[in-house]
Amino acid sequence: MKSLLLVAHGSRRAESNAEIAELTERLAGKASTDFDVVEHAFLELATPSIPEGIQRCIDQGATSVNVVPYFLACGTHVADDIPEQVAIKQTEHPELDIRIADYLGTSDELVDVLLKLAH
Amino acid sequence: MKSLLLVAHGSRRAESNAEIAELTERLAGKASTDFDVVEHAFLELATPSIPEGIQRCIDQGATSVNVVPYFLACGTHVADDIPEQVAIKQTEHPELDIRIADYLGTSDELVDVLLKLAH
Numbered sequence: 001m002k003s004l005l006l007v008a009h010g011s012r013r014a015e016s017n018a019e020i021a022e023l024t025e026r027l028a029g030k031a032s033t034d035f036d037v038v039e040h041a042f043l044e045l046a047t048p049s050i051p052e053g054i055q056r057c058i059d060q061g062a063t064s065v066n067v068v069p070y071f072l073a074c075g076t077h078v079a080d081d082i083p084e085q086v087a088i089k090q091t092e093h094p095e096l097d098i099r100i101a102d103y104l105g106t107s108d109e110l111v112d113v114l115l116k117l118a119h
Numbered sequence: 120m121k122s123l124l125l126v127a128h129g130s131r132r133a134e135s136n137a138e139i140a141e142l143t144e145r146l147a148g149k150a151s152t153d154f155d156v157v158e159h160a161f162l163e164l165a166t167p168s169i170p171e172g173i174q175r176c177i178d179q180g181a182t183s184v185n186v187v188p189y190f191l192a193c194g195t196h197v198a199d200d201i202p203e204q205v206a207i208k209q210t211e212h213p214e215l216d217i218r219i220a221d222y223l224g225t226s227d228e229l230v231d232v233l234l235k236l237a238h
Contacts, residue, residue, distance in 0.1 A: 004237050008191075016192040019224065026230050034234070066237045072127075072191060072223075073135040101236045104191075105138065109235070111145050113228050115153070117220045118123050118185045 003037035003062035005053050007082055008070040010042030017046045020070070037062050043077055043085070050085035054098070064097035072105040122156035122181035124172045126201055127189040129161030136165045139189070156181050162196055162204070169204035177212065184215060188222035197222045 006027060008020040020040050028038035037060045041053025048056060050067075057065050067086055071078050083100060090098050104110075125146060127139045139159050147157035156179045160172025167175060169186075176184050186205055190197050202219060209217050223229075 004234075006233065011192060011194065013192075013194060016194060019192060023229070026227075027233060030230050031234055031237075034238070068233055068237050070191065070233070072189065073130060073132075073138060075130065075132060075135060104229070104233065104236065107232045107236060108145075109228075109232050110142070110223075111149050113226045113232065114125065114146060114187055114189070114223065115123075115150055116228070117223065117226060118150075118187050119153070 001036045001061045001063050002034065003039065003057035003060070003065050004031055004035040005050075005057060005065050005067045006038070006040040006070055007050055007053070007067055008040065008042055009077065010044050010046035012045055017042065023070075035066070036060075043081055050082065051089050054086070054089040054096075058093065058096065062096075064099070067098065067100045069100065069103035071103045074103060074105065078103045120155045120180045120182050121153065122158065122176035122179070122184050123150055123154040124169075124176060124184050124186045125157070125159040125189055126169055126172070126186055127159065127161055128196065129163050129165035131164055136161065142189075154185070155179075162200055169201065170208050173205070173208040173215075173217070177215065182214075182216065184217045186217065186219045188219065190222045191224040193222060193224065 024040040039053050039056045041048050041050045143159040158172050158175045160167050160169045
């Protein structure tokens with residue numbers, strides 16, 4: 001059973017974290033044929049944490065977790081912090097197929113999205 | 120003459136700022152029929168600043184500037200800081216048509232972009 005875990009930075013502002021929860025609901029609505037479970041997690045400042053988010057996927061029967069970093073730049077968070085937190089759960093569940101996708105900022109399609117916003 | 124100014128946060132990491140410059144080049148390549156000038160600017164930690172970015176557009180003959188915030192969440196930066204810096208140039212150039220577009224995180228299309236990254 002496949003799962004997708006959207007990972008955002010997390011904010012002190014509840015509204016920002018709520019935006020991520022709402023985005024995750026929209027993802028779940030569109031992902032249903034590809035991913036049986038869609039959850040979100042935050043790197044810091046908010047919950048669920050990344051290990052908690054992965055656990056939520058496991059609790060719903062996931063055998064694979066595709067972690068998608070909702071980040072625009074490849075800083076320490078993307079390069080080190082997310083992989084470190086993912087590794088905690090991978091060690092606990094060696095049978096789980098966990099992959100980290102390219103972060104949002106790598107997508108070529110952002111060009112089209114930005115041009116559409118500009119209009 | 121229309122211009123587009125992509126506004127990113129700015130980073131201490133030169134590579135992150137270079138990613139924005141590279142994205143701006145790709146935007147310019149696709150925007151040519153809609154925007155005669157495409158520039159980028161940073162809110163903090165890097166140059167050009169937002170007023171400098173707007174000035175670059177003006178120097179190339181822009182009569183309108185469409186500011187596109189490259190931000191995922193609507194925090195103080197999007198709500199207050201970008202409008203404040205834009206207002207500095209609007210006061211200097213009252214004839215200039217400056218608009219601030221919705222920030223990247225508002226785009227419905229991010230759902231599709233994220234699903235594509237997950238595959």
